[in-house]
Structure formats: structure tokens, C-alpha cells
Amino acid sequence: MNVKNLIRSVAINLLRLGLLVFIFGGGWLIYRTLPQTESVTPDQGSTNVQIILHQPAESSFPTLQASIELYPVDVVAVQHEFFAEPRAGKRFDDFFKERMKGRSKVDTELDKQGRGSVLLTPGSWWLRAKLSGDEEIEWRLPLKISGTKQVIELTPQNAYTRSKTF
Helix, strand or coil, X not given: CHHHHHHHHHHHHHHHHHHHHHHHHHHHHHHHHCCCCCCCXXXXXXXXXXXXXXXXXXXXXXXXXXXXXXXXXXXHHHHHHHHHCCCCXXXXXXXXXXXXXXXXXXXXXXXXXXXEEEEECCEEEEEEEEECCCEEEEEXXXXXXXXXXXXXXXXXXXXCEEEECC
16 A cells, blocks of 8 residues: 555656646747847947938928838838738738737837937838828838937938828
8 A cells, every 4th residue: 555655646746747847838938939029228239310301392381290100121012022922811910010020110209390319229120201281291211220329311302202182
């Protein structure tokens, strides 16, 4: 009887140990698949990007206040890639998240004078901005972010589209 109790006790302890390994192993597998977040702090080599919007000479916008979207991927290229080949059962939003690889877009606003700033990690970024008034001007610019400070100027010459609003 004593040997039987010893075997039972060892088996119970092995099952307990196996359960702990299974729980921690599962948690580790989930942790490894979580998206990588990039916290942007000045001490990690981020770049202070100043964005300046110049008033078009022939247009009068009541305010130069605009929203700016900065993406770590080329949104248009991702759209072309998605629609070039049929992807059964996959939505564009899911495909776009895959291409972002855990990174996220950065939003900022320009003030009434058309100035704003944002901290970005160095690398390739895409800027999208839209200014509405008598006419609508949109920018889609590839950016190469590097150094500690960088200035981006939005002008009618580097605009993607200009259209009259009715």
C-alpha cells in the first residue's frame, strides 16, 4: 500500500507541474504574438517633426487649421496590393493592419496659423492632409524622418490634388 500511495503522490505532483508549465507556456505564446508597440519619447532617438502649411496665394482659406495623418506605410500602395489580387474572406482593414506590423498611425492638428508638430520615430512615413475651403487641397507625401528635428512644408506645389468645392 505504501508504494501505491507514493506512485499516486508522484503522479499528482507531475500533473500539477505539467499544468503550471502548460499555463505559463500558453501565456508566453500569446505574449509573443502581441503587436509590438513603439513608444515615442525624446530620449529614444525620436524626431520632432514640425509641419508648416503655406497659404496658397490665389486662394483665401478662412483658417489654415487642418488634420494630419501620418502612416508608417504607404496607404495607396497597400490599397493597390489589396485590390490587385482577390483575397477571399479578408477585409481591407485586416490586410492594412497586417501591413502596419503592429505600428499605428499618428494624428496631429495644425493650428489656425497652419503650424503643428509631432514626435515620430525615424524611418519612412507617409503624410496625408486635407485643407477645405473655397477649394479643397490634399497632400499625400512620402517622408524620410531622421535626425532630432525636421521641418515639413505643405505648399500648393507639393499638393496631391486641388479641386473646387461647390
